[in-house]
Amino acid sequence: MTMAATTFASDPRSMLQSIHAGFSGVDTPAYRTAVGDLSFAKLHDASAALAERLMTMDAGQNRHPVLIWGHKDLPYMVAYWACLLAGMPLVPVEPETPVDRLCQIAEVCQADIILDATIDAPFIDILSVPGLPVLDIDVNAVPLASVTVPDFAADDVAYIMFSSGTLGQPKGIQVTYTNLADFVDWLPELLPETDHAGVTGNIRHCFDVSLFELWMSWTRRAPITALDHADFANSTGYIARLANDGVTLSVSTPSITRLLLKNKRYNGDVLPQMRAFVFCGEPLTKAIVAELFTRFPGCRVVNTYGPTECTVAVTSVDITAAHLTAEEDIPIGTPRHGVMVYTANDTSCGEMMIAGKCVAKGYFGLPEKQAHAFPFTQTYRSGDWAAVDAQGQWTFQGRMDREVKIQGVRIDLNDIEAHIRKQEGVEDVVVEPYMLRGEPRALNAFVIGDASDETLASLAQTLASELPPYLVPRFWYSGFVTVLNNNSKIDRSHLHDAVKTAAFKHVHTA
Amino acid sequence: MSTQIEAQVIVSIVELLEMEDSSAITLATKIEGDLGIDSGLLLELFMMLEENVANLEIDPAELRPEEFETVGSFAKMIATCVKGTVAA
CATH class of the missing domain: 3.40.50.12780 (ANL, N-terminal domain)
Structure with missing residues (x-):
């Protein structure tokens, strides 16, 4: 009915x-x-x-x-x-x-x-x-x-998500009730299955991807089985709870699912009720999809994409076996109802522009950033490079700036560097992602200036007292040979050697 | 027997952190403080060890990171999770 x-x-x-x-x-x-x-x-x-x-x-x-x-x-x-x-x-x-x-x-x-x-x-x-x-x-x-x-009023604000910005004031993204309702309107189209009886609670509520979980739960009156991130190492316990609660829908970043897949108990035999996996927040890899297809035969795997400034997600696609054998990366899909996506240069590859009711009200008290990111009415300049094929299917190609994602959290490396550069005794610094198996897992900071293990430790401590934990580099190095590039800047491509040659090292633990 | 576990722990850490070799790891190396292994990486390490060590079953709920600081104490904990006796 x-x-x-x-x-x-x-x-x-x-x-x-x-x-x-x-x-x-x-x-x-x-x-x-x-x-x-x-x-x-x-x-x-x-x-x-x-x-x-x-x-x-x-x-x-x-x-x-x-x-x-x-x-x-x-x-x-x-x-x-x-x-x-x-x-x-x-x-x-x-x-x-x-x-x-x-x-x-x-x-x-x-x-x-x-x-x-x-x-x-x-x-x-x-x-x-x-x-x-x-x-x-x-x-x-x-x-x-x-x-x-x-x-x-239609543009009254329902929620505000604060993201990365470490300098000056934090960047608060205001999303209106209309944006929110427009997103909720999309859910029955994205997930038409009527039998969703339980939803994961994978995502932190400060990250808007959690809205998939919350509003699927509330519109279907299905429970959320919440994952306490402090308990992450106990994936066996969480998987047992997902099984016990009969969870049918998983919403996750690729990072979280990659961790769950490390546990061999994460499969369709242990979780026979599981029906669909929705991804958002990071590029979805073929390895993850292939593993899910093997372990959860018959389940839907849905990839979505969207910045917080456009209310959770704006494109989606059902991933098929054909996507896995294709040469291209996993696509992010086609725009949801009422959303227009195009490139800034009006060609098939460029900076993604997003327009429609999904576009949020914008930033609190940051007029310059606001004017740049929201150049026209209901239009957002994403800073994401993407390509579109003849069928209208979009593929994410990368960031145009130095923003990385770790566990789905947006991190602007320039911003963290600027914050460290302000500290006493620091001449210069380069912050780079710490990569394992091709994925950013934490941050490395390469510091040039007064060097000792103690100064690195106290730098880390100062940052930890001022910034959220995910913005504080885990590995700190100084006392290494710096190679300058043609622009007389630190040559970032030589920094991997610094990990080995650095005289001083500090590991920051939260 | 426990030295075999220690070796497996070190081999697994080298694999986990994509290190060139095990020269930087001793039994006194701190799991989090020196190697930067957080809870996510710890979980991966558990799973790797379950793959690599026969009869090993780890219940992560019973192993809290605060209970082992070093590679040595970590290996001791892992040794207690091996079911039955391990053939030499």
């Missing part, structure tokens, strides 16, 4: 209202962690109760953004829905974020409340941030009345 052909995007407020109402009284689990479950009924009640609380506060009246501090605990879902119901933009912040950066983020987006979505004792420092009250979340709370989502 289908409803009239209205889209969520035409009325995001009623989307939120109707999906939330659908949770009421449903006692099946919505979110499952290693320590317990949260039912849809409880998610419904507790989020409505928290939204009531938020809406009576000044921040709620003013619809200021709310920081959600947490990783993968049950209160996270309550916090998420409370913000949606209260019409307050939510800002996911992982618990390992240094306090200085947390304050910067709060300042940039004018957030004045933190929701503590952890179940352990909160990271003590967040309690001492002046002007940022921390609210606890009661997952057993019930609302006084039924909650009404406030009216909002």
Whole structure:
């Protein structure tokens, strides 16, 4: 039975209202962690109760953004829905974020409340941030009345994702309710199977690829089986939970699946319910797809592509055996409904431009970056080089700048170098990805300046106190012979020798 | 027997980190502090060892990174995960 052909995007407020109402009284689990479950009924009640609380506060009246501090605990879902119901933009912040950066983020987006979505004792420092009250979340709370989502304008912001930027203020990407609803409208087309009974919880909520997991769960009322990233080494335990929970849909970056595939238990015999694998966030490799085809016969493997600035993903394609034998890389697919993709030079290969309702509102308080990245109405300049074939199928060719992805997280190497260069005693530095089996796995920093093991360790320490862990290089080298290139810059192609010849080395551990 | 495990651990680390040889690794080398093996790489190392060592079954849930600091103490932990006796 289908409803009239209205889209969520035409009325995001009623989307939120109707999906939330659908949770009421449903006692099946919505979110499952290693320590317990949260039912849809409880998610419904507790989020409505928290939204009531938020809406009576000044921040709620003013619809200021709310920081959600947490990783993968049950209160996270309550916090998420409370913000949606209260019409307050939510800002996911992982618990390992240094306090200085947390304050910067709060300042940039004018957030004045933190929701503590952890179940352990909160990271003590967040309690001492002046002007940022921390609210606890009661997952057993019930609302006084039924909650009404406030009216909002089409370009009101639903969530803000902060990405890489290490210099000056962090880059906050604002995504509107209309962008969000337009993405949710796409899901039944992308994943029309009606029998999805469980979804992975692979992705951190600060990374927008998690929206595939969240909204598939919420629109199908299927549980999410959440992966705690601190527990990553225990993939055997996670696979057992996926099997036990009957998960049918995997959403992941290629990096996460590559790790799971290291475990021989990750196969269709152990996980007979698995139906589909959706990828986003990094280039999907043929090796991963071939392994999935072998271990999970008959499952769909879907590749998608999209920058956070265009609301999760904008292209998709079902990968077939023919893609594996083709000369070209795995394609990223064709644009979803309502999205136009073209190259900046109007040829079949160039910088991808993305236009349509998917294009987000843009950056907080960064007018220059905004003007460059969003040159026309509803248009985003991706910085990604891509090619399109005669059938309209796109293939990603690489970044135009020095942005790399590690575990799906966008990292601008220039940005990190500039941050290290500011530190005392550093003359120059080159940051390069640490590659294993052709994949970036961490960062190497090659430092020129006052050299000793101690200065490297203290540089790493300083960076760790100022930046999120994924932006802090793991391997630090100094005291190596530098070779200059024709432009009198450090020749990066000779740096692999520095790993062997460096007099000083430090390994930074989080 | 335990020296065989130690050798397998070192061989597996060399493979894992794509090192040229094992000259930089001793039993005193720190798994995370010197080699930079994080939880993701540790998982890969477990799986590699399960492939390389007969009768080895590792339950990662029971092996916490904080319980072994060095290659030597790591190899000791791995030796406890070998089921039954290993033929010489």
